[in-house]
Amino acid sequence: MSRLAGHPFSRRTALRGGVAAAGALTLPTLAACSSGPKDAGGTTVTLGSNFSDALPKKALADAGTGFEKKSGKTLKINTIEHTTFQEQINQYLKGSPDDVFSWFAGYRMQFFAKQGLATDVSDVWKEIGGGYTDAFKKASTGEDGKQYFVPYYLYPWAVFYRPSVWKEKGYTVPKTWDEYRTLAAKMKTDGLTPIAFAAKEGWPAMGTFDYINMRLNGYDFHVSLMAGKESWEDKKVKAVFDNWASILPHTQAGALGLTWQEGAQALQKKQAGMHVLGLFVGNQFSDEERKDLDFFAFPELDPANGQKAVEAPIDGWMITKKAKNVAGAKELLKYFATPEAQGAYLGSDPNNVATHKGADTSTYTPLQKKAVELISGAQNISQFMDRDTRPDFATTVMIPSLQEFLKNPKDVDSICKNIESQKKNIFKD
Structure with a gap:
């Protein structure tokens, strides 16, 4: 080591x-x-x-x-x-x-x-x-x-939160996906936006996809998928989107119109309970506010994969x-x-x-x-989707595809088919 x-x-x-x-x-x-x-x-x-x-x-x-x-x-x-x-x-x-x-x-x-x-x-x-x-x-x-x-x-990507808010509400750090979703539902009833989220630029959404994929299907499959060696129509990939869709009702409204800074500010202003982002989320906090900022590893989906992989560009x-x-x-x-x-x-x-x-x-x-x-x-350690794959594939295919998923989360089959078609064309070079 x-x-x-x-x-x-x-x-x-x-x-x-x-x-x-x-x-x-x-x-x-x-x-x-x-x-x-x-x-x-x-x-x-x-x-x-x-x-x-x-x-x-x-x-x-x-x-x-x-x-x-x-x-x-x-x-x-x-x-x-x-x-x-x-x-x-x-x-x-x-x-x-x-x-x-x-x-x-x-x-x-x-x-x-x-x-x-x-x-x-x-x-x-x-x-x-x-x-x-x-x-x-x-x-x-x-x-x-x-x-x-x-x-x-x-800098690692993780799930960030404000300890003062969690202490006031009595929240505890979730380890599993079910615990994460249960906590999000509780935050919603408490009047918070459970999960801050911004996708105007597209790339912030990649972190959530990466983590769900690594937690559900493992690091090796994720790297292989990013390298163009797996099919985006594989049921494993569709399961990633299906799990993601299950938490979308708990994410920040209007995310497609928000910059990453605006998403981070929702956490900074204590309007949101959690935020999946890189350590640079602290850029939106003052020195004093940063003392009230903490994180936990993205939750486990499959015990076989646990929380072994970390996204750290x-x-x-x-x-x-x-x-x-x-x-x-x-x-x-x-x-x-x-x-x-x-x-x-x-x-x-x-x-x-x-x-x-x-x-x-x-x-x-x-x-x-x-x-x-x-x-x-x-x-x-993964480097992040737009770094672990070809830049043209990340920019011209994945950003609009993830944004389309956020608009139409029930249209996973069509979205995956479209990604796979473009992937074959791009990765043949």
Whole structure:
């Protein structure tokens, strides 16, 4: 068993100094920001960032200031709204991208590496590898055996709640699916929205599907399904949707019109009793409110699978193939791979867990420490649907399909048939 930040491990304001950021730009505008002569002087490094919420945006600026002081270079951060960045990343990378861009480990990293849109950073790993576990290196490695990614932080998905609300109402943490549904029904009679939920961007709904699938059918089946090797018309998949449909009457009304931030705010305002989301849900809480935030593992559906799998995406950095300052970009990645840089970031955004083995965990909040325990105790770690499968399949097929299910939960057969048809066409490449 390998280690993560000192624990066992088996798997989101204004900027100061020279760190500049644009507003919520479209990617074509972003691409225009990085035009200029190849490796112009090597004194400036540009970074395309999806850290668009106020807290992570400031945290990245803090870390960037540290890089500037240490390297003597200027870091220009170009910030794009998170979902827009994901949806338009392909055209961004094929256009005139920045030197470095924020991205995700695993399948999604491998996809762009295979497309020839990322720079090999195996030489960087020769210097930083000692600070990472084999699990992280594997998550950063392309199909060709080379590294293209440097992990920065990760965060588990779980069921979040406000302990003060639960204490007042006398609720206890459910372990099984039946207990979870029973609790949701009780919350509804108590005047709460049982389960906060937002699906305007589509991707937040993926977390619920992933967990039900892993709890019901097991991690191996889930990974195989994401890889296009299983049929979406399989009765196992339909059972996932049927179980999900059973809790939809207890989820937040109007979810298809709500952003993830609005869903999280329902929990923050104590209007909702529970919320399935990543640790970044804390971005919507003040420092004081975050003391009244806790989580539990997604409930068990089949005792054979228990709660063994945890969804814990890894975020980090890649260098674009068209980078103008490759040397400076690699210097930035080496800096981001230090306990110093990860600590600087987490000092402002305590809603994630560092990836470096030497990261200082003494200042972790109780929530961060519990997150490490959850990840450490997992037998299997998934990266999240839109990272464990092809990005085109996730964006063009699964997002609209999950949204269609939320509109018409009784139309599972038709939805699964449509997904399977599109999957065959996409995965034949």
